[in-house]
Amino acid sequence: MQSPPSNTRTRRLPYAILGGGVVAAAAIVGGFMAIPAVSGANGAESSEARALDEVTSKPELGSPRDPLSPAELSYAIHLASTDASVPDDVTSVDGSAAPQVLSVDIPTRNVDSPDRLVDVFLFDYTSNQTFLQTVDLTAGSVESTARQGVQPPPSPDEVDYAFGVFLGDPAASAAVRAEYAAVAGEELESIDQLAVTGGAFVPDAGTLGADACSIDRCVEMQFRVPGGGYLDTTGFVVDLSTESVIGIK
Template identity: 35%
Template sequence: MTEDQAPQGGQQTGRGPLTEAEVDRAKSIALQRDGLRSAQDVNGGRGPEYLDTDLADPADTADAVGTEEDRRVEVLFYDYGHDRLVKKTVDLTRGTVERTDTASGLQPPPSSDETAEAAELLIKDPLGQGLRTDFAAATKGTGLTSPDQLRLRGISFNTAEQSAPAALRKCGEHRCVRLFTQVKDGPWIDTTRFVVDLSDRTVGRIH
């Protein structure tokens, strides 16, 4: 369940879908601890980049204090300051953080903010010339200056799972994204051969 998909309403019980209010509360609880103070978001700002919130796996909370009706969720962040994934297990019923896990090399799907930032870096990069040219052709001369002019979908890129040239060898250790781009109310533009390294803010080519 992503934040965009969360239904309206207050707190539910058991395994019911997370509501928007629960997602917001889970994020607030997860961020109130000191442990994320030194983290950085995709723009280098203070605090980690929020990725997703989902119900915790019952098997992962079997030893937790409480009842089956307690609402336990996992909140995922990416800390660009340390290039690591941070997972906070939150008990919504009690308003506490039960557990914090960190890992390097794990790359879940990018957030909408990360996807937009990747697109902005590609638009400004010399390798984005083809994207800018194709956009101008599709829009009768309009210049491409902002991700807001595109419909975007991003997927993570990890060299531990996919082959890549030496210039992209850090993807996986770094946060890297490939983009699917479409002119709003217009055609798709193929940008899948490019990979944006959000950790060092560079653009590379797969082939």
């Protein structure tokens, strides 16, 4: 039950556990994700979602295969985003002047390297290019490869934006809004009303109507009404590069 990071407020919804009659809570922590509590849960707590400080100088580094510390994460994104390989006219999903950060991971290669390496995936909506910025935190350097037509999974930010594009298209979203109103008894106005899953849409030979998505960045989504069923989302994808909804078959 994913909810994208559209805001930072916290809210609680009733969540019934079948059989035990126990009412737990489904919390959207940090506006990022609803995690239903489970009866009997204890001792395992999530940390609060925290906004990271910007880090522009080399922090203390962990071992090469350790998870990234907050400072390392922030520094890796800084190096990847400000590297000379990023075009001057780079834009993010909302069209503003910044690269879109897709993911930050320890590389799944060179496992015995003694260097602290980080893979930062960026997307440039101006050139529709995916950038793999392999950041060497030890040396403070970046090795960049970029290409059109490579579509990593959309970030929560992009899914959130795609939902906004979809809902903002009255004709394209009419059927889903009607279905939601019938199920929930209220108007669909915000992504916070749904559990939303978003994936990268890559057209194949069997899909009609989405050829643009071979280069454009497209997202397909699945909606679920909390406590209810799924809404039919099979007929469209959102082209984030053109901020439009594309009907597919």
